[in-house]
Amino acid sequence: MKTKILLTGATGLIGSCIAVELLENTRGCEPLFLVRAAGKAQGVERVRAALAKVGARAITLAGIEESQIILGDLGASAKLADDARLQDVTHVINCAAVTAFSNRPSIKKVNVDDTLAFAGVIAGLPAVRRFVYVGTAMICGAKAVNRVVCEDESPAPTTHFVPYTESKAAAEALLPGVLGQVPLTVVRPSIIVGHSRLGCKPSTSIFWIFRMLYLAWRSPFPLDYKIDVLPADYAARAIVFLTLKDELAHPRYHIAAGPAASCTFGEILDTFGKNGGRQAAPPLKVTIRHYAENLASFNAWFGPGNPRLMLRAINLYYNFANLSLTFDNARLLAEGFEPPPRFIDYLGLCIKTGCHDPVSQQMIDDFK
Numbered sequence: 417m418k419t420k421i422l423l424t425g426a427t428g429l430i431g432s433c434i435a436v437e438l439l440e441n442t443r444g445c446e447p448l449f450l451v452r453a454a455g456k457a458q459g460v461e462r463v464r465a466a467l468a469k470v471g472a473r474a475i476t477l478a479g480i481e482e483s484q485i486i487l488g489d490l491g492a493s494a495k496l497a498d499d500a501r502l503q504d505v506t507h508v509i510n511c512a513a514v515t516a517f518s519n520r521p522s523i524k525k526v527n528v529d530d531t532l533a534f535a536g537v538i539a540g541l542p543a544v545r546r547f548v549y550v551g552t553a554m555i556c557g558a559k560a561v562n563r564v565v566c567e568d569e570s571p572a573p574t575t576h577f578v579p580y581t582e583s584k585a586a587a588e589a590l591l592p593g594v595l596g597q598v599p600l601t602v603v604r605p606s607i608i609v610g611h612s613r614l615g616c617k618p619s620t621s622i623f624w625i626f627r628m629l630y631l632a633w634r635s636p637f638p639l640d641y642k643i644d645v646l647p648a649d650y651a652a653r654a655i656v657f658l659t660l661k662d663e664l665a666h667p668r669y670h671i672a673a674g675p676a677a678s679c680t681f682g683e684i685l686d687t688f689g690k691n692g693g694r695q696a697a698p699p700l701k702v703t704i705r706h707y708a709e710n711l712a713s714f715n716a717w718f719g720p721g722n723p724r725l726m727l728r729a730i731n732l733y734y735n736f737a738n739l740s741l742t743f744d745n746a747r748l749l750a751e752g753f754e755p756p757p758r759f760i761d762y763l764g765l766c767i768k769t770g771c772h773d774p775v776s777q778q779m780i781d782d783f784k
Contacts, residue, residue, distance in 0.1 A: 419660065420446045420504055420543075424490065424534070425511030427451065427466040429619045430550065430608060433652030434509060435463065436472045439479070442656060448501060450512070452489045459485035469618045470611060470648070490530035493537045504543050507659050510534065511550045517578050517732055518783050527583035528590070535594045546599050547591075548659045553604040553644070553670050553743040554736065555585035562641075562740045564675050567604070567668040567747060577735045603658055605651045606672040606743050607736075612647040612762045616770025619648070623770045624778040625733045626763075628726070629681075629699070630688035631775070632717045636704045636730075639682030641740035644673045645759040657753050666747050672756070674745035679759045681737075687760045691767040704734050721776025729779055 421438060425431035426449040438447045453459035463485070464477045488496055490512055496502060514526045531549075538547055556565045557574030576582035592600055609622045616623050622645075629635055654671045658664060673679075685699050707730050714723035749755060770778070 418446065418504070419444055419506050420448065421507045421509060421659070422448045422450060422486070422502065422505045423509045423511065424450045425513065425550070427462055428511060428513075428515070429470070429621065429648050430605065430651055430655070431511040432466040432470045432618075433611070433648045434511060434655055436467055436470055436476065437649075437652050437656045439467075439476050440473065441653075442660065445660070448484055448486055448505065450486045450488060450490075450496075453485070453487055456482035456485045456487060459487060471614055471618075490526060490534045493530065493534040496534075497537050497540065502541055505541060506543050506545050507548065508538050508544060508546070509548045509550065509655065509659055511655075513550070513584070515580060516782060516784050517580060517729075519579050523579045523583050524586075527580070528587045531587045532590055532594050535591055539595050539598050544598050546601055546659060547595055548601045548603060548655065549588065549591055550655065551584045551588050551602055551604045552581060553606040553672055554581045555588060555604065556741070557581065557585070558735070558739065561738070564742050564744050565670075566744045567666065567670055577732065600667060601658060601664060602668040603655050604668065604670050604672075604743070606644040606646055606670065608648050608651055609645050609759065610647055610762065610766040610770065611649050612757055613649065613765075615762065615765035615768060619781065620770045620773070620778040621781050623766055624775050624782075625729065625737075626684055626688070627771060627778070628718055628730065628775055630685060630692060632707075633685075634700045634702045634706065635681055635685060636702055636706065636734055637681045637737055637740075639685070639699075639701075640680050641738070642675075642678040642680050642742055643684070643737055643740070643759075644678045644742045646671065646673055646756055647762060650756055654748060654753055658748070658751065661751060664751065669747050669751075670743040670745050671748060672743035672745040673758065674749075674756065675742045677756045677758045678742045683760050684763065687763045688767060691764045692771075704731065704738075707731075719774040719776065721774060725779070725783070726776065729783065
């Protein structure tokens with residue numbers, strides 16, 4: 417039986433890396449892309465532009481055809497049932513989501529309501545063998561610090577720092593009831609920063625917070641605290657691997673650096689210092705209040721921008737990073753997938769490619 421994959425979110429960072437993996441490194445696979453566009457020609461151009469940013473080959477981009485484009489989005493799922501091409505779809509990778517850290521009404525609408533409506537349509541298709549839902553490891557929310565998070569301990573009632581993680585936890589909990597007999601595999605990437613070969617060329621999402629710590633040379637975190645970071649292309653390869661593997665031992669998988677490959681803030685700042693010319697003196701250890709007390713220094717530290725928005729971003733990300741969480745990735749490795757790279761292994765490339773624009777500009781995608 418042929419493998420026909422429907423991918424949502426192909427114009428996002430992880431989604432575009434998944435699309436490249438499907439098109440360039442997966443044999444016998446026919447991908448379809450659900451894309452918002454005025455017409456199929458525009459849909460092709462949107463997918464090509466996204467894939468070009470993550471290093472797709474020219475021959476790959478030229479080979480994307482209108483027949484692979486399904487016009488629409490999660491919010492118009494009812495119309496998809498009439499598309500004959502979906503009748504022989506065997507696998508679905510649902511990567512589409514609103515990922516902003518801001519509090520927007522569209523987060524719940526898209527990430528919960530529209531996602532469940534989309535899953536309801538997929539549940540009615542005759543050939544689907546696996547529905548892969550791309551969630552986030554941070555659905556664990558705000559629990560105890562300095563621990564390894566396992567897949568089976570969440571989703572569970574918890575306090576969330578942002579509506580995004582709360583929405584992903586809600587959708588994950590409700591999907592089995594909507595999908596019915598369609599097998600569900602949940603994949604939860606940890607913190608995605610950059611690309612292992614391209615650095616921050618495709619996106620500076622999240623990278624800016626590490627850059628801010630370097631520019632201020634002040635750390636509100638203990639330097640031995642760990643943070644679980646992965647490049648987008650590793651996450652994409654893992655998602656495709658789990659999607660196409662004939663049998664899986666578990667319904668949920670973290671795609672993470674894990675305890676062994678996560679980096680400490682000391683290692684991260686040391687790598688910044690070595691690549692940015694900072695003197696060997698260690699970063700100043702401060703409390704999170706120190707940033708609010710030095711708001712007037714922000715433009716000198718970080719360049720032009722809105723100091724209050726920058727402070728909000730620092731406080732928000734502090735809540736996540738100060739938990740010092742890593743995510744158990746033993747299930748993924750036991751399935752036979754390759755070990756992850758460490759953030760500091762490709763951080764130098766991120767620094768080289770991600771320090772040209774002002775910090776305030778790099779934050780836009782995460783707070784749009």
